[in-house]
Amino acid sequence: MNRRDYLLRKIFFSLVTLAVVVVLNFLLFRVLPGDPVRAVIGRNVRISADTQQALREQFGLDRPVFPDQFLTALGQWARGNLGVSWSLRKPVSEVLLAKLGNTLLLIGLGQILSIILGVALGLLAGWKRKTAVDVGALTFSLIAWAIPTFWLGIILLAAGSTWLGLPTGGIVSPSNVGKPLYTVLPDVTHHLILPTLTLTILYMGEYMLIMRSSIMEVLGEDYILTAKAKGMSHWQVLRKHALKNAMLPIVTLIAINLGFTVSGAIYVETVFSYDGLGKMFQTALVKQDYPLLQGAFLLLAVSVILANFLADILYTYLDPRVKAS
Amino acid sequence: MTSTEPLLSLRHLSTEFSTTDGTVARALEDVSFDVHPGQTVGLVGESGCGKTTTLLSIMRLLPVTARITSGQVLFNGKDLLALSETDMRRYRWKELSIVFQGAMNALNPVMTIGEQIREAIILHDLMDKTHANRRVNELLDMVGIAPSRRDQYPHEYSGGMRQRAMIAMALACQPCLLFADEPTTALDVMVQAQILELLQKIQRLLGLAVVLVTHDLGVVAEVCDTVVVMYGGKVAENGPVDEVYNAPQHPYTQRLLEAFPDLNRPAGSLAVIPGTPPRLNALPPGCRFAPRCHKAFERCRVEAPAETDLGGGHTAACHLLEKAEAHQ
Numbered sequence: 001m002n003r004r005d006y007l008l009r010k011i012f013f014s015l016v017t018l019a020v021v022v023v024l025n026f027l028l029f030r031v032l033p034g035d036p037v038r039a040v041i042g043r044n045v046r047i048s049a050d051t052q053q054a055l056r057e058q059f060g061l062d063r064p065v066f067p068d069q070f071l072t073a074l075g076q077w078a079r080g081n082l083g084v085s086w087s088l089r090k091p092v093s094e095v096l097l098a099k100l101g102n103t104l105l106l107i108g109l110g111q112i113l114s115i116i117l118g119v120a121l122g123l124l125a126g127w128k129r130k131t132a133v134d135v136g137a138l139t140f141s142l143i144a145w146a147i148p149t150f151w152l153g154i155i156l157l158a159a160g161s162t163w164l165g166l167p168t169g170g171i172v173s174p175s176n177v178g179k180p181l182y183t184v185l186p187d188v189t190h191h192l193i194l195p196t197l198t199l200t201i202l203y204m205g206e207y208m209l210i211m212r213s214s215i216m217e218v219l220g221e222d223y224i225l226t227a228k229a230k231g232m233s234h235w236q237v238l239r240k241h242a243l244k245n246a247m248l249p250i251v252t253l254i255a256i257n258l259g260f261t262v263s264g265a266i267y268v269e270t271v272f273s274y275d276g277l278g279k280m281f282q283t284a285l286v287k288q289d290y291p292l293l294q295g296a297f298l299l300l301a302v303s304v305i306l307a308n309f310l311a312d313i314l315y316t317y318l319d320p321r322v323k324a325s
Numbered sequence: 326m327t328s329t330e331p332l333l334s335l336r337h338l339s340t341e342f343s344t345t346d347g348t349v350a351r352a353l354e355d356v357s358f359d360v361h362p363g364q365t366v367g368l369v370g371e372s373g374c375g376k377t378t379t380l381l382s383i384m385r386l387l388p389v390t391a392r393i394t395s396g397q398v399l400f401n402g403k404d405l406l407a408l409s410e411t412d413m414r415r416y417r418w419k420e421l422s423i424v425f426q427g428a429m430n431a432l433n434p435v436m437t438i439g440e441q442i443r444e445a446i447i448l449h450d451l452m453d454k455t456h457a458n459r460r461v462n463e464l465l466d467m468v469g470i471a472p473s474r475r476d477q478y479p480h481e482y483s484g485g486m487r488q489r490a491m492i493a494m495a496l497a498c499q500p501c502l503l504f505a506d507e508p509t510t511a512l513d514v515m516v517q518a519q520i521l522e523l524l525q526k527i528q529r530l531l532g533l534a535v536v537l538v539t540h541d542l543g544v545v546a547e548v549c550d551t552v553v554v555m556y557g558g559k560v561a562e563n564g565p566v567d568e569v570y571n572a573p574q575h576p577y578t579q580r581l582l583e584a585f586p587d588l589n590r591p592a593g594s595l596a597v598i599p600g601t602p603p604r605l606n607a608l609p610p611g612c613r614f615a616p617r618c619h620k621a622f623e624r625c626r627v628e629a630p631a632e633t634d635l636g637g638g639h640t641a642a643c644h645l646l647e648k649a650e651a652h653q
Binding site for chain 2: 227232244
């Protein structure tokens, strides 16, 4: 099978997955308990039945769920219209876009750092297996992987703000609110240190563990012995023969993690009051803002599908066997 | 026997493995044999008798759990075991190269065949990239693979082709000694024959010395000049193929040959050696073959036999032969 056929097949399956997700995304919020209109009006019981009915009509909730509501929703989504947030009274897509940038900044930094550090540490541990380096790295990674996100966040927040004087939350200082982020970079960096550190430690453990077992498996392969028999040094063997093979599981892991980037920061953003998608998610859930949640779910699903598709493409360059299977 | 100095000479080589349960497996003990220039030596024995360990000890490619405890590996008179790791790397592939068993896993799945061959040439600084590319084509051509297939990956080759590519790779730096570790395992019979034929052709063409590890006694008879029979990490018998096959002296060799089908007596039933090879971390105190030997007597169970020189380069380690020698 050539690359084109392979990609076409992958695109097809991605689209099928997307279709299933869209249907589920619609259904999920229709079977949830609670009356959306009550959520909007809150505790104000004086709103008349007529007004409530008018609200239902405005949101299209008076019509049957299927096919009317479903088809309307589908048509809107297809045009990029994700509806209007009930709590913020703004288009969902606008809200999501505004928060996405902040989250990408935080998670992007955290991912890049944890990939570099985790892979390097895993490589070192797997190479120097059963030494003090290996045991130390393994212990650190297992702890890092097992720690609850919010707990680590709170500890770092307390320690960092007390002893290092780092800001406790937010993305910029109050005096800089409203200015474009790139104009206040030192301030932003200051704010990013603690949440980024939290994310880096958390993800690093996972990357390290996978890389360690992957490199150990690869180093036991016959072709590694062949490479050594050719007269290569340990370093040459590692770089030219082991690394590419050992990176394959990491690529999958990166794809999965990037997909969850959108939602992955819920705890960290909440602990550090960071104005991103994760925090928005939490707020939307508390306020039962269904259109916003629905939009966020859709964004999450699409990014997971997209990340996996990118990983599939990357695989064709990393592993020549993929196309054949 | 050739009168020249041996190209490779193993002197009393012993290798140990430390096992996970804390015991020590004496994988090789007191292994000695010579390989002369241009000669083909067969290394035979049951699985786990130390054939591959012998090759890996010579190349110094043993896993970290293994340790060479004593002995010498003289290559052109120089002890390879005394070299630094950096110096040893210069010997690998350039002087001694190896064709591993099961070429599927011996080739890197994410690297093209051509690149894997060229890499060795570049590594040893033998020529620049242009010449190295030409050399890769020549090598592939020599083993019967169209040079146009150099940019393909191992999974695009058949089993036989992979083994051919592996042979081409082993020849890349023009070594004078080639180890072939069960090069025909996992190939079908026709392909096995082709690979052996190729090895023989190349050996004659390049004047290589070859050490062929196999448990196929027929292959040894066909291809080899001398044969080293190993049992439980020791050399049981060593000598010219004709002599060893026609007049085997060690009871193990005798039984091994009887256990092998012979076209000259097709109706005869094959002999079976009862029992299993010894576990290397729980070796019998005397001769390692004694528990399975049909000729064993008391002394065999307490004392390990020394190698007896039977003349003409033929040696065997058996108490029965020592007695015969003493009677003379």
